[in-house]
Amino acid sequence: MLRKIRITIAVIFFICITLLFLDFTGLAHTWFKWMTKIQFLPAILALNAGVIIGLIVMTLLLGRVYCSVICPLGVMQDIFGWLGKKSKKNRYSYSHAKNVLRYIMLAIMVLAIILGVGSCVALLAPYSAYGRIAQNLFSPIWIWCNNLLAAWAEKYESYTFYTMDVWVRSWITFGIAAATLIIVGILAWRNGRTYCNTICPVGTVLGFLSKYSLFKPVIDTTKCNGCGLCARNCKAACIDSKNHRIDYSRCVACMDCIGKCHNGAISYKLGIRKEESGIEDIQGPDNSRRVFLTTTVAVGTVAVLHAQEKTVDGGLAVITDKKIPDRKTPIVPPGAIGIKHLTDHCTACQLCVAACPNGVLRPSEKLSTLMQPRSSYERGYCRPECTKCSEVCPTGAIIKIDRAEKSSIQIGHAVWVAANCVPLTDGVECGNCARHCPVGAIQMVESSNGADAPKIPVVNTEICIGCGACENLCPARPFSAIYVEGHENHRTI
Amino acid sequence: MKDTKNIDRREFLKRFGIGSAAVSAAALTGCNSRQNPVLDDQTAQGEIPTDKMTxxxxxxxxxxxxxxxxxxxxxxxxxxxxxxxxxxxxxxxxxxxxxxxxxxxxxxxxxxxxxxxxxxxxxxxxxxxxxxxxxxxxxxxxxxxxxxxxxxxxxxxxxxxxxxxxxxxxxxxxxxxxxxxxxxxxxxxxxxxxxxxxxxxxxxxxxxxxxxxxxxxxxxxxxxxxxxxxxxxxxxxxxxxxxxxxxxxxxxxxxxxxxxxxxxxxxxxxxxxxxxxxxxxxxxxxxxxxxxxxxxxxxxxxxxxxxxxxxxxxxxxxxxxxxxxxxxxxxxxxxxxxxxxxxxxxxxxxxxxxxxxxxxxxxxMQYPTIPCNDCKYCMPCPYGLDIPAILLHYNKCVNQGNVPESQQAENYREARQAFLVGYDRSVPKLRQASHCIGCNQCSPHCPQSIDIPKELHCIDNFVEHLKQGTL
Structure with a gap:
């Protein structure tokens, strides 16, 4: 019964959280957003005291149910374990706790948060690891299915489904997500919750608390015949059946053992505290887990677009893809307050990247801020009506803003590049940047070529908000004639 | 927002169901009419004569x-x-x-x-x-x-x-x-x-x-x-x-x-x-x-x-x-x-x-369509736009009543969805009106003398209003 309740709630959480990363309409967020806010690390980074206290109390009361129910990476491992169980039953065995490794990982995490090494936090945070997997690996499948429906809907003149682009925001992040999935998946397939009990810093903290939890599975030694069936079914490898002991720091309260015992010797109840067996031998850390996959993006061919003379009707000019300009300061989305605030609070879960409807946000590829969101405007720009990233962020790295606030937050400023500007290179009227600037920061003025020559844009950097409309819609390709430089700290104008 | 969306999808499936039912019904009637050929040669089933051309x-x-x-x-x-x-x-x-x-x-x-x-x-x-x-x-x-x-x-x-x-x-x-x-x-x-x-x-x-x-x-x-x-x-x-x-x-x-x-x-x-x-x-x-x-x-x-x-x-x-x-x-x-x-x-x-x-x-004349006949004399646009596709999509929406005048319009939400989703279907994003720089190399080629950049900027402006919800 307890096991069934655990599985039911876990499945609900897992599906809903996954939906948050897949659904691009914003529908899932109106209902399930809170599920990301109660994740342990995001709550800590958001200094969300209520959630932290709630999770601590829950763990002290019931044990590590968080790991079995709320954490999507934990549930994902259970799914792999369940699949693995089909091929081989009763395959787990008791192992000793690798406490040194656990505490080292925890210390690294704490240090990383204090020192603001975002990439380290991002790599170790379990929820974020799952978010990356969902965004990079599951989301494309979801969108392809959606696009199939959209093609179908198009035939029936329905506007319910519409096509979305599938594109890899960052190959490094994609590689990390794939590696995480493969490694954690294999570990879970073969040995259950190895990752949670050796590497995951959240597991370590909660494990420390769950040692003292009120309710826990307890072995009734009078009924136990020492058959070891429970130990062979314990995915946390924490039941020492020979000594009738359970390592509660590693038990994730999955309730699997209760039903397995033929003699009904294990029950989940108010436990009497027992001393754990100490650390006996420590094996070498098996941290082959983080494999960095670097992939170089093939650079597209440079085909400069020139006005062609018309001799015939019809046809479409070739459009060269835009390239990312060399920004001195990266751009972070409005609501991030500044680069430092974002770096300090972000766990790189990719929820904002998944939510961005304009193809602006993508994971950073710089080592110190690895996988944290960065803005760029080759595919779209930060549209005035959109505040999605600020709405979905569970860690407070991007604080919630509304449209009015967004219109006055300066995240960067536009810079003009004369060498690319179409009025000067092609000698034609343009002004597309000025026409689309949502704050009217761009004006067209006479160039040095005189009053009859096409006008050129000038930027009032005081009122420019850095949204990138100008950069995105500039006809110059592959490099725009106007691009945005980020600001380290956002200002309100 | 959410509720309507659900209804939309349900509605879509419902319609699809009806659609497929209609298709099969049509197939059935098709068979019937073949068994009982209609004699009037003006009907769709009638043979086109080879010797009656004027x-x-x-x-x-x-x-x-x-x-x-x-x-x-x-x-x-x-x-x-x-x-x-x-x-x-x-x-x-x-x-x-x-x-x-x-x-x-x-x-x-x-x-x-x-x-x-x-x-x-x-x-x-x-x-x-x-x-x-x-x-x-x-x-x-x-x-x-x-x-x-x-x-x-x-x-x-x-x-x-x-x-x-x-x-x-x-x-x-x-x-x-x-x-x-x-x-x-x-x-x-x-x-x-x-x-x-x-x-x-x-x-x-x-x-x-x-x-x-x-x-x-x-x-x-x-x-x-x-x-x-x-x-x-x-x-x-x-x-x-x-x-x-x-x-x-x-x-x-x-x-x-x-x-x-x-x-x-x-x-x-x-x-x-x-x-x-x-x-x-x-x-x-x-x-x-x-x-x-x-x-x-x-x-x-x-x-x-x-x-x-x-x-x-x-x-x-x-x-x-x-x-x-x-x-x-x-x-x-x-x-x-x-x-x-x-x-x-x-x-x-x-x-x-x-x-x-x-x-x-x-x-x-009461419908403000743009007089584009899709002759494509304006193409190719040197900056990659698909001019006729944009104008045709706009005309289609005008004719279908999907160009709302304001948010108070009765069908605003459906019209907005139809206009924007249809726009992305008819014209790839990089060829849409937002990319028109107004160089005006197209207009002299237009047999209908349409002021193409003006119309495109007008459509773009309308799209912006729809997207920003400021119509």
Whole structure:
């Protein structure tokens, strides 16, 4: 019964959280957003005291149910374990706790948060690891299915489904997500919750608390015949059946053992505290887990677009893809307050990247801020009506803003590049940047070529908000004639 | 927000269910009607007769020209669309051959092409298709086109003229046209530079004497002074025919739609006065007179339930006695078959019908569509836009009532979704109106004299309002 309740709630959480990363309409967020806010690390980074206290109390009361129910990476491992169980039953065995490794990982995490090494936090945070997997690996499948429906809907003149682009925001992040999935998946397939009990810093903290939890599975030694069936079914490898002991720091309260015992010797109840067996031998850390996959993006061919003379009707000019300009300061989305605030609070879960409807946000590829969101405007720009990233962020790295606030937050400023500007290179009227600037920061003025020559844009950097409309819609390709430089700290104008 | 979305999806599935039910029902009735053939040959199931085509007589040569002429500007491409659309797909020659064979078989004998059509592939494809038939079974019309000033010199013009013979695999041309006179920023000046100063018109007159050109004429768009001047010199040039834009919307409203254009009533009247046969282009306005708003469809269908909406436009043009042939750019077999039904034989419209069509045109004028006929003369846009696709999507939404005036509009949410989702479907994001820089290289090429950048900026502005929810 307890096991069934655990599985039911876990499945609900897992599906809903996954939906948050897949659904691009914003529908899932109106209902399930809170599920990301109660994740342990995001709550800590958001200094969300209520959630932290709630999770601590829950763990002290019931044990590590968080790991079995709320954490999507934990549930994902259970799914792999369940699949693995089909091929081989009763395959787990008791192992000793690798406490040194656990505490080292925890210390690294704490240090990383204090020192603001975002990439380290991002790599170790379990929820974020799952978010990356969902965004990079599951989301494309979801969108392809959606696009199939959209093609179908198009035939029936329905506007319910519409096509979305599938594109890899960052190959490094994609590689990390794939590696995480493969490694954690294999570990879970073969040995259950190895990752949670050796590497995951959240597991370590909660494990420390769950040692003292009120309710826990307890072995009734009078009924136990020492058959070891429970130990062979314990995915946390924490039941020492020979000594009738359970390592509660590693038990994730999955309730699997209760039903397995033929003699009904294990029950989940108010436990009497027992001393754990100490650390006996420590094996070498098996941290082959983080494999960095670097992939170089093939650079597209440079085909400069020139006005062609018309001799015939019809046809479409070739459009060269835009390239990312060399920004001195990266751009972070409005609501991030500044680069430092974002770096300090972000766990790189990719929820904002998944939510961005304009193809602006993508994971950073710089080592110190690895996988944290960065803005760029080759595919779209930060549209005035959109505040999605600020709405979905569970860690407070991007604080919630509304449209009015967004219109006055300066995240960067536009810079003009004369060498690319179409009025000067092609000698034609343009002004597309000025026409689309949502704050009217761009004006067209006479160039040095005189009053009859096409006008050129000038930027009032005081009122420019850095949204990138100008950069995105500039006809110059592959490099725009106007691009945005980020600001380290956002200002309100 | 969420609730409606759910309903939308449910609604969609429901509709799809109904749709598939309807399809199967249609299939069933299809079987039934085959078992019980309907005798009236006006019904969709009726066979198209091969010997009922209406012909008009060319007063100069006394040759019989079919009232339906085949326009080779919108030929099908391999990907199943018109060859002038995106991508670089070649013309579907097999399909062209089939269409041409079918047209000839049913009495069509006039084929109109140009060195510029279908990105320059039309003449070649027409030549292949027609050369499979005896030369005396068809009339070929082609043009001395003038898209680029680089083709305006005497040498380039002669080269273009001679190349047409090669591409079309013929040693004489039945109808040769000066292409689109009156177009461009300065119609008279461009006409003079293109045909007079370089002696090209004199050359063509000589070619006519040598009988390599059997009929010489011109097609007209734009500046009326060029049209008037050429007709004033009719005694000198002896125009054998003139090609004009004529349909029941332009008869009275062309000037109202765009002050630079001239009502078809005037153009036709001037030709009739001089006894010059008129060849009609844009009888259907590139499909704008078949893709009409629902209330217009109902109105036309109510009067003649078994005729297509398009047939009204063709019959209107064909009923004018001074018309030699009515051109239609038929991409698909269904276009050809529907047109053959309208013209095999032509049942001229009555005086009442004509009045009825003029009042229909008045109704249409209430819809603020953009007069784009999808001729693609503006393309390719050097900055990658798909101009006709944008304008056509806008027109479609106007006709379907999906261009809301404000957020208070009754159907605002559905209209917004239909406009924006449909926009992304019809035009790739990078080719949408937001990328129009206003260089205005397109407008001089537009036979309808549309101020293209202005319209595009207007549409873009509307899209911005829809997206930002500030309409």
């Amino acid at each position: 012909y008009r007589t060319n007063p100069k040569t006394s040759e019989k020209v079919s009232i339906l002429g085949y326009g080779m500007m919108r030929l099908p491409s391999i990907d199943g669309r018109s060859a002038r659309e995106g991508g670089n797909d070649a013309i579907d020659q097999d399909m062209v051959n089939r269409l041409v064979d079918y047209a000839l078989e049913h009495g069509v004998n006039y084929f109109d092409t140009s060195p510029a059509y279908c990105k320059g592939q039309s003449e070649h494809a027409t030549g292949i298709a027609l050369s499979r038939h005896p030369r005396d079974k068809y009339f070929i019309a082609t043009k001395l086109s003038n898209f680029a000033p680089s083709t305006w010199s005497r040498e380039a013009s002669l080269a273009m003229y001679r190349n047409s013979f090669k591409e079309l695999q013929v040693d004489y041309i039945d109808y040769l046209l000066l292409h689109g006179i009156g177009m461009g920023a300065d119609g008279p000046a461009e006409f003079k530079a293109r045909y007079i100063d370089n002696g090209v018109l004199d050359f063509l007159l000589k070619e006519r004497e040598a009988e390599r050109i059997r009929n010489l004429g011109f097609s007209y768009h734009g500046d009326i002074s060029v049209f008037d001047e050429l007709l004033a010199n009719h005694d000198k040039y002896k125009w054998d025919f003139v090609q004009i834009q004529l349909n029941y919307l332009d008869w009275h409203h062309a000037k109202e739609i765009n002050p630079r254009n001239t009502d078809a009533e005037y153009l036709y009247g001037e030709l009739e006065k001089r006894g010059i046969p008129a060849i009609i282009m844009e009888p259907l306005l590139g499909g704008r007179l078949s893709r009409v708003p629902d209330n217009i469809v109902a109105r036309l269908k109510q009067r003649e339930p078994e005729r297509s909406v398009a047939s009204w436009a063709f019959r209107f043009a064909g009923s004018k006695p001074g018309v030699l042939t009515v051109l239609s750019g038929m991409t698909f077999m269904e276009h050809l078959q529907d047109n053959l039904r309208s013209f095999c034989p032509l049942v001229p419209i009555s005086h009442e019908d004509e009045k009825f069509l003029y009042s229909t045109a008045d109704l249409m």
